[in-house]
Amino acid sequence: MNKKTLTRLVASFAAVGVAAAVAGLGTFATFTSSTSASHTISSGTVAINLAAPGTANRLTVGANNVVPGDTIQRVADLTNSSGAGGDPLSATVLTTTASPSSLLDTETANGLQMTIDKCSTAWTEAGTSPAYTYTCSGTTSTVLASRPVIGANLALSGLASLTPGSTDHLRVTLTLPSAAPNTMQGLTSTISYNFVGTQRAATSK
Numbered sequence: 001m002n003k004k005t006l007t008r009l010v011a012s013f014a015a016v017g018v019a020a021a022v023a024g025l026g027t028f029a030t031f032t033s034s035t036s037a038s039h040t041i042s043s044g045t046v047a048i049n050l051a052a053p054g055t056a057n058r059l060t061v062g063a064n065n066v067v068p069g070d071t072i073q074r075v076a077d078l079t080n081s082s083g084a085g086g087d088p089l090s091a092t093v094l095t096t097t098a099s100p101s102s103l104l105d106t107e108t109a110n111g112l113q114m115t116i117d118k119c120s121t122a123w124t125e126a127g128t129s130p131a132y133t134y135t136c137s138g139t140t141s142t143v144l145a146s147r148p149v150i151g152a153n154l155a156l157s158g159l160a161s162l163t164p165g166s167t168d169h170l171r172v173t174l175t176l177p178s179a180a181p182n183t184m185q186g187l188t189s190t191i192s193y194n195f196v197g198t199q200r201a202a203t204s205k
Contacts (some may be wrong), residue, residue: 048080048092048197049078051076055125062130063130073132073173083165088163096194101189104184110177111149111180111184115172116142116171117171118143118158118159118171119134119137120138121138121169124137
């Protein structure tokens with residue numbers, strides 16, 4: 001055996017020895033310890049509803065032959081229906097739109113004006129459809145002060161229905177001002193009311 005061949009054999013044995021040493025390292029046991037936990041997350045519920053059309057919701061009843069100085073009264077019960085497991089609301093806002101639209105709703109000074117009041121008890125209805133009037137046997141407070149009928153995200157104040165399970169007895173009054181001009185004769189507007197409840201402020205849970 002010459003010197004060159006001997007050198008190759010020694011190198012080969014060295015490589016095998018290193019590989020065996022590395023393989024031997026993987027045979028030792030590793031101590032471990034583990035622990036775990038879990039919890040359930042459930043989301044809250046936000047839900048408001050208008051009463052079904054009837055004595056507790058007259059917002060679906062229109063009005064005809066309105067002239068300057070006339071008022072239109074309609075009631076609507078607004079309920080926080082999220083139930084016992086629901087979250088309170090931070091606010092409820094109202095957006096009103098018109099389609100079809102006319103000067104009755106686009107004229108802000110002499111067009112339809114809107115006021116919303118609430119009664120601590122259900123409103124007492126009088127008159128025949130559509131000429132309803134309402135009186136309150138409890139306490140009356142203003143939810144939305146008089147303003148033009150069309151508006152976006154109008155803040156409603158003092159609502160009990162921010163609390164789950166509670167109801168507000170609302171009365172919407174529309175008035176066509178006495179100063180409404182002749183150009184408003186024979187017009188039609190369909191007013192839609194959209195109430196939106198907003199969740200309470202975020203907090204630690």
